[in-house]
Amino acid sequence: MKDRILRFAMVYACAVLTAGTTHPQSMHITKIEPPNWWVGMASNTVQLMVYGEHLSGVSVESESPQITVTRVHKTSNPSYAFVDIEIAPGAFEGFHRILFTHGKDSAAFSYLLLRRKHSTTNHRGFNASDVVYLVTPDRFANGDTTNDTVDGYPDGKDRNASFGRHGGDIQGILNHLDYIADLGVTALWVNPLIENNMSFASYHGYAATDLYRIDPRFGTNDKYTDLVRQAHARGLKVILDHVSNHIGLRHPWLKDLPFSDWLHGSAASHSRSSGDKNELTDIHADSTYAATVRSGWFVDSMPDLNQANPFVSRYLIQNTLWWIESSGVDGIREDTYPYADPFYLSAWAAAIFANYPSLTIVGEVWTGDPAFLCMYQKGSRIPTQPRPTLTSVTDFALYDALTQVSRARGSIKSVYECLSHDHLYADPYALLTFVDNHDTRRILYVTQGDTKRALLALTILLTTRGMPELLYGTEIAMVGGKDDGLVRGDFPGGFPGDSVNSFTAAGRTAEQNSYFASLRQLLHLRKQRHSLSRGRLVHYPPVNEIYAYFRILGKERTMIVVNNKEERQSVGLAQFRGQLAGAVTLRNLQTDEVVDLASASELAVDGDTAAIFAVQ
Numbered sequence: 001m002k003d004r005i006l007r008f009a010m011v012y013a014c015a016v017l018t019a020g021t022t023h024p025q026s027m028h029i030t031k032i033e034p035p036n037w038w039v040g041m042a043s044n045t046v047q048l049m050v051y052g053e054h055l056s057g058v059s060v061e062s063e064s065p066q067i068t069v070t071r072v073h074k075t076s077n078p079s080y081a082f083v084d085i086e087i088a089p090g091a092f093e094g095f096h097r098i099l100f101t102h103g104k105d106s107a108a109f110s111y112l113l114l115r116r117k118h119s120t121t122n123h124r125g126f127n128a129s130d131v132v133y134l135v136t137p138d139r140f141a142n143g144d145t146t147n148d149t150v151d152g153y154p155d156g157k158d159r160n161a162s163f164g165r166h167g168g169d170i171q172g173i174l175n176h177l178d179y180i181a182d183l184g185v186t187a188l189w190v191n192p193l194i195e196n197n198m199s200f201a202s203y204h205g206y207a208a209t210d211l212y213r214i215d216p217r218f219g220t221n222d223k224y225t226d227l228v229r230q231a232h233a234r235g236l237k238v239i240l241d242h243v244s245n246h247i248g249l250r251h252p253w254l255k256d257l258p259f260s261d262w263l264h265g266s267a268a269s270h271s272r273s274s275g276d277k278n279e280l281t282d283i284h285a286d287s288t289y290a291a292t293v294r295s296g297w298f299v300d301s302m303p304d305l306n307q308a309n310p311f312v313s314r315y316l317i318q319n320t321l322w323w324i325e326s327s328g329v330d331g332i333r334e335d336t337y338p339y340a341d342p343f344y345l346s347a348w349a350a351a352i353f354a355n356y357p358s359l360t361i362v363g364e365v366w367t368g369d370p371a372f373l374c375m376y377q378k379g380s381r382i383p384t385q386p387r388p389t390l391t392s393v394t395d396f397a398l399y400d401a402l403t404q405v406s407r408a409r410g411s412i413k414s415v416y417e418c419l420s421h422d423h424l425y426a427d428p429y430a431l432l433t434f435v436d437n438h439d440t441r442r443i444l445y446v447t448q449g450d451t452k453r454a455l456l457a458l459t460i461l462l463t464t465r466g467m468p469e470l471l472y473g474t475e476i477a478m479v480g481g482k483d484d485g486l487v488r489g490d491f492p493g494g495f496p497g498d499s500v501n502s503f504t505a506a507g508r509t510a511e512q513n514s515y516f517a518s519l520r521q522l523l524h525l526r527k528q529r530h531s532l533s534r535g536r537l538v539h540y541p542p543v544n545e546i547y548a549y550f551r552i553l554g555k556e557r558t559m560i561v562v563n564n565k566e567e568r569q570s571v572g573l574a575q576f577r578g579q580l581a582g583a584v585t586l587r588n589l590q591t592d593e594v595v596d597l598a599s600a601s602e603l604a605v606d607g608d609t610a611a612i613f614a615v616q
Helices: 002-009 170-175 177-183 221-233 287-295 310-327 342-355 370-376 396-406 413-419 451-463 510-528 574-580
Strands: 016-019 028-033 036-039 045-053 059-062 067-073 080-087 094-102 105-115 132-135 187-190 210-214 237-242 331-334 360-363 432-434 467-471 536-539 546-553 556-563 569-572 585-588 594-596 602-605 609-615
Touching: 028 105, 045 310, 059 067, 059 080, 067 094, 080 094, 170 177, 170 221, 177 510, 210 221, 210 310, 221 237, 221 310, 237 310, 310 342, 370 396, 396 413, 396 432, 396 451, 413 536, 413 546, 451 467, 451 510, 451 556, 451 609, 546 569, 546 574, 556 574, 556 602, 602 609
Parallel strands: 036 105, 132 187, 132 467, 187 237, 237 331, 331 360, 432 467
Antiparallel strands: 016 105, 028 045, 045 080, 059 094, 067 080, 094 105, 536 546, 546 556, 556 609, 569 602, 585 594, 585 609
16 A cells, blocks of 8 residues: 555656636646645644646645644735645645635645655665766667657657767666676766756756656656666665756756746846856956856856745745655766855755764865855855855866876876865765766777777776766776767667667677676776775875875785886886885786785886786
8 A cells, every 4th residue: 555655656746626606717727746644754844836727825724634724925926826735744645635726726735745755775875885877868778669759759769969868768777777786886877857948958967847857758757756666675885966057948847937036037138147256256346247157147047046035935945855765766966056146056965964974975166166166065164144055065186187197198197186185175085086977078088099098097086085076988998989979879679670789798898898897897896895985085296297105904005106108117116115114015807916015116007007906
């Protein structure tokens, strides 16, 4: 019975019972959000957003002693009402009738309450022990061809269009969870799956048209919950990609805004964001101009939400909690973090951590300046109002440094100098690190297809501090292209009719298999040798493009030596005597070769290679 009720709760609409007159001016209710709630949340109050007609002056009362209506908020738009309810601590699981009356009209809405799921596999958070695998679902694998085209969704499947939908879906990810787990990653970040009923480029998921519904071309809400459950069964954590800053232009709100200030501006009249985040912290900036960074729209197709409106803020907070509780995810990647209202974001994070204290939130802060990045992490020593609450931010500073190394053989000194600024962060080990993602050029594009140079950057990524992320297809040397549509290319073998299947060794070239094996070995080595993920970082200034560093955890010491030159080079060991004290040998963890420290004064490393040694 409980499973049946839960499945019912995960569908988009709840049951609505109406009674009374049906003349054109009668009150009518079409939808309530959130569609259900839970008993036992940190706060027992919920604000219901009621959609319908002729709702001005509506009276609301609960017919259940388990729910108390505490306030009905007046709005100037009769198509909406906002109703605050309080849920009794011991409320029973099931449907509870809420009665709406307006004159002679009445409507009873059956509102569903559920008990919270307390599972040891849910809401665990993620940390430096994890490696995140990032998937753009439309481009990963098509596991259900029956949802490729859906009535009422104009942006249909066209695999020949770079910015068109290609047919990937949740079932496609489910079909390859064993592949992902075997690779050696431990967490799965999937780009947004909620409905994006846009007429163009709807595949990427960042222009929502329904914040409570999985896009039917990806699957269903139940299917997403199943993805989280099956990922957890394989030891994979799941990260929800969430957007507070904007929605899609075809969201129904745009035809009838709940409040005049629900958005920053309107579809007909709005400013464009300069995107210059420095304006947000620059003490010399013009405050009026700086405000447009947050209030301006990125593009005309993505309306900017006004989180300073308390109803918008409450809606978004509840929506986030709803997805976390209903799905069981372990973390959140919050899109375009600096552009949303900072006081809203503070309240949003506080509500999440009040209910899920172990959850991890990574804010996308796209800047390569550590002095700016550090201000968004909890514990920052830079005074800001409100105080930052984020667990983590995206480390675009290290990304820039690794890109510089990878492009045209830049100096390894950029990586050293980047990490030498780690004193600015409250916790540099909690930063999300990467060599590419769904918004940047792929690492193989940067290295012009040079797998050895790409593997060099990836070895640094997976052995230095931070929480690494890998973009899907990196393991098979996908190159991508200049634009987003090419970056988010199709994974070969994930789609019906593909001529090769790169999910298997037989479907990869010999060079791809060699590269795949090297990266997989590195991922599993990182899982097995805990100093590589959780160890303290000690590094040395590069000399002649050789960069050496140690990861130290208790008695386990690991030494990494990066040779950023094409030719084989040697590095003297005397300078590392502090970290090598008491050691007898260095064992290469990739080749098993052993160096006797009693007789060796130098260590040789092949060109374009990062060698990893156990200090024994």
